[in-house]
Amino acid sequence: MNNTAINRQRLYLIGNLSIFMIGLGFAVRANIAPDLQANIYDQIDLATSATRVGEALGATFTGFALTLLFGSALVDLIGMKRMLLLSALGYVLGSVGLVVASLLPADQLAESLVLGSLLLTGLGWGAVEAASNPMVAALYPEEKTHRLNILHAWWPAGIVVGGLLGVTISSVGLPWQLNLLILMLPSVVMAWLVVRAQFPVTERVAAGVSYQGMLAELIRRPLFWVFWVCMWLTAATELAPGQWVNMALSNIVGMQGILLLVYVSALMFVMRHFAGAIVERISSVGLMFVSCIAATVGLYALSKASSPLLAFGAATIWGIGVCYMWPTMLAITAERFTRGGALAMGLMGFAGGMSIQFVLPQMGAVFDSAKAEAAGGAAALATLSPEAMSEAVRYASVQSFQAVAFVPLLLLPVFSVIWMLDRKRRGQQPAVIGEPGTPLTVNGKK
Secondary structure, three states: OOHHHOOHHHHHHHHHHHHHHHHHHHHHHHHHHHHHHHHHHHHHOHHHHHHHHHHHHHHHHHHHHHHHHHHHHHHHHHOHHHHHHHHHHHHHHHHHHHHHHHHOOOOHHHHHHHHHHHHHHHHHHHHHHHHHHHHHHHHOOOOHHHHHHHHOOHHHHHHHHHHHHHHHHHHOOOOOOHHHHHHHHHHHHHHHHHHOOOOOOOHHHHOOOOHHHHHHHHHOOHHHHHHHHHHHHHHHHHHHHHHHHHHHHHHHHOOOHHHHHHHHHHHHHHHHHHHHHHHHHHOHHHHHHHHHHHHHHHHHHHHHOOOHHHHHHHHHHHHHHHOOHHHHHHHHHHHHOHHHHHHHHHHHHHHHHHHHHHHHHHHHHHHHHHHHHHHOOHHHHHHOOHHHHHHHHHHHHHHHHHHHHOHHHHHHHHHHHHHHHHHHOOOOOOOEOOOOOOOOEEOOEO
């Protein structure tokens, strides 16, 4: 298929809507996490309810990671259109499943249905990333970092809309399940647009690079695996605290944590539109280095915030730090390992998704352990007064955020070395795939 015959603007709109949908889903999960804990997990086991919530939310990221791992390798075979239709189906079925689970008695069946439903939404999330990221890289090969950052600006836009709607639903006393019905709306609209659109092939297919060539690109380039490991840590820095924010920060500063997530997301939506200008000055890797510093300071400050004003200040620093992490890591992959195709970008997303699958339950375990410690033992939790329980939960919330604050520090040496090496080479320019059968060129050199 000739990619030049594709309507780029229409497809970019579909890509933006798909990312908006998964951002909306992220906010919905943050909105309903306390309700799932109170209505289901507290009833099953009060002492381990936060851990169970973390595991349930982590199931979303498991589905996300698995779809990216396999879907990115198969997107060239089944096509971007089918992948996006599968994503819409996952969000619809997952939302319906969660509503049904909330209507059942709080038992093993309800818990299993929650896990299965969140897994389905995760599969839908992964299908979006597996299709939309290589689609945009193919549509705009000359400005990948800029276009991918704008594409992923619609992730925080979805969080803003979902967060505000969630706060409204809660404040007027409407059933929290309404969040899930709202989530289904963009899924249906996106499916309608996708059916009517014509999609391109990926850069790898357009250039005639074989599957063997794609695999060889990843195997023979150790630097790809360095970035792959980094993706585990950048995703943990950005997504785990964001998904946990309504659970923890509400207890730390005495306000709805989702409002902080909405604020940070609005900040990210604006800032991601300027990624191209920033990268022109300090490079993609330089941007990641600066981001890690800000993220570390912001996360630690969030754990120490004692008032809404301080929380907003700390959230601003954290938001600036994590703003560019996910799309820029994808852009680095698309620019440096072009022959890796959709598989290279999918493996990066897989690393990010699996990272959260491990981190969220650990944050929940830290929360439960600290809560029990503050209460004087797990058995004492049931005997605490409301005031004492509130203080124990606040202490646990602080500990859970501090546990992840050190993660971006581990990345600073790696990004600093790569950044310095790039500067010695006068900057890393995007790799370009030549016509079918021609070698890969970087900066005009084979």
